[in-house]
Amino acid sequence: MHVVILGNGIAGVTCALGVRRRLPKARISLVSGESDAFFSRTALMYVFMGHMRLRDTEPYERRVWDEQRIERVRGWVGAVDVGNARLEFTDGRTLPWDKLVLATGAQPNRFGWPGQDLPGVQGLYSVQDLEALEASSRGLKRAVVVGGGLIGVELAEMLHSRSVDVTILAREPRYWSNALPGREADLVGRVIERAGVQVRYGMELQAIEAGANGRAAEVVTRAGDRLACGLVGLTAGVSPNVSALSNGAVPTRRGVLVNSRLETRVEHVYACGDCAEITEDNAESGRVEQLWYTGRAQGEIVAANLAGEGRTYARGVWFNSAKFFDLEWHTYGEVDPASVVRAGERHLWWSDPSGRHALRIVERDGAVVGMNSLGWRQRQDVWTRWIEAGAPADAVLADLGRAGFEPEFSRRFERAVRADGQWLGAGDAT
């Protein structure tokens, strides 16, 4: 059996290694136009900032590919030819498959803004984006980042590390408020501004205008503000990359449509990771999950199903983490980012006067359903158990010390949380 995996990101590579573990005899081809070897996409920012070389971000030594007999094929795929069960590369090569796994990732959103394809306008997703950024940032003085989310703050931190004056345009009134409740969003916003990056809230991009050299030189907002800059970063989210599927042979909508076993509507073709849209019954909007963790989990499911295990993808208690400049964020379970506390919920909110440590515990109908922590590392397994068991908030508070994951000798905040934590009831601002 020849398994062809299109895309060597975390989903594709997890799938390749998972297939090898289960099917020692399968032939496995891993196709990428982007890079020779799998690297950690989330670490691209550290390459730019000089913490690591690109090679250091490769999670496996290169010998692994030979040892695991995973054939790496470099090239861009122009079309997926379902009729002949083969990939067609843009350079004319073809590659036939018995089973195909689409793990093509995503691409930065461009919402049809005038000037969005000018030189000096880019997203941050691929190695090619990193190379473009490296070229554009030589001598760069000012940059505008469009999109107040996770990639936005990362791009801002990267440019800031090279002494570029950065302004973030955020459509929302608070930082990343489609993921963070009010107080967390405010706290993160303050951290970003304290680092020296300006955030302009409630601002939407109207157009990008070119200078005399034909490169992006000015950003115009809907409100008519004009911001001069030498680089425009587009970080208003990402969308599934389905460019190789434009012939319609594999049905797509936002992403590649798959069922909960991650099978597409075409036999022997699977999809996982950023490019997949999961919907069992063609419901209006399927789930598109574009995190490192979900890509890894989905890749593993596809590998299992290629070996006939018939597993369904269930993501379990949600978790995620990020770092906003020096502020680490952990989240477990469900935390509604709404600006007011919903009926049936009460939230415990605590933050340190320094604004560097905070905790929110969300209780719904007497059971803890989620949490956010900022500047305070928390154990995933402990929170997962609490959330699965529906532990009441009071019990969690009493036992909070068990969940800490900070280094030894760190300050302990449990007592402060119990003493100064503030209860927010239904209708209160989050």
Add this chain to the structure above:
Amino acid sequence: MNTRALHVVGAVGAGLGLAQMVAALAGAPLAGYTTTGLALFLVPLIVGGCLRAVAPYWGTTPGIKNDGVQQSAAQARGWPAWLLGVAITAFYCAVYWAPQHLVGLINLVSPLYTAFTGKAAELATADEVRMAGWDPRQWFLYGLLYTVAVIVMGARMAMRYRHSRYQLARTASVCFFQLTFGFLVPQILQAFQQPEFYFTYFWPLKKEYLFPNDLRWLIEKGTLGVFMAYWGVLMALVAVPVLTYFYGKRWYCSWVCGCGGLAETAGDPWRHLSSKSLASWRFERWSIHGVLVLITLTTGLVWANSAAQGQVLGHASSTATHWYGFLVGAVLSGVVGVGFYPLLGTRVWCRFFCPQAAILGLLQRFFSRFRITTNGGQCISCGNCSTYCEMGIDVRAYAQRGANIVRASCVGCGVCAAVCPRGVLRLENGATSGDRFPLSDKPLQALMEALRK
């Protein structure tokens, strides 16, 4: 104080101290070989050095400060790194084998030597030192410069990691142990006619502390000597396994040891250069355990020879001791171990050759509670942990599959956990029944069962 001023004042101070050093080596220090001349060397070097070392981080928010590391010529094997590597290597060669080249510096630090040890010392000439082959002050000079390097670069380390109390405590600890037990105490002991004894080094790192003649000599020195003899034996045979069982190798390697102290402070700018390749790991296993075998055999030979009163083995044991001292003590621990910091990373000696690290590592691997735990599935495989591991451990390989890290070489510096952007790693030594080895919470019972097998 503003950052620019700190930079300038620090650089000028350190520069003046270094200029006085060069002048002394050339035979003409400012104010001559006097207390003033010495002050003109040490004060600007230490004060300026500390200011210069903390200046880049002054006024920044606390957090990880690795911006630009891979683009810095001094930190990424560019010409300044080569220059520095050559300079340190040359210094070590001079200290070990050609102290006459350091006679100017030896004379410069002489007043301090006299103040500490109470021993009067004349100005030496290069010819005298060459004829004698050594000078009693050359190792004082070495200890002094070593301690200054630990303190100055310790200030840098503390400033860089000031958001982490673990790193602050650890840095304070290595600076304290180097300054006191690694430098002042052994010197001051001499002023009281006591043996120059290092309470923080044990066999096999300080091999003599289990050699029969040295033990006999200590015991003849009186009460304190007897205490020292017992101390050395008890630390090597009892404290090392007990402390390592509870805290892992780190209690020594990254909290107490002078070699570790230098690596954790002066070596910090180059920790990312340690090789993570499989080939290095294979070499490491043979080299470090090879040195342990060598020193064990040598020690055995010395005892056998002592028991036979030199009748059986002749000069074999002194020849072995001599060559071990040359190869391991000088070449591997000094010239290669420190001289190559800027090129091969900071822990070359500790990782590949130190026999003490070998023993601690075996204990840590098979008989300790210490491990680095992984926080569920939060790893994003970014590679910061592996990159900044000075021991060349591929930490990520464990973290990304959610496994605990239990490795003989891990010195527990905690930098992997500090640089992790997702809060995935934590150093732990709580009880871990079932997780590490059967009966890990009942060490004595585990030991008895292991022995019975």
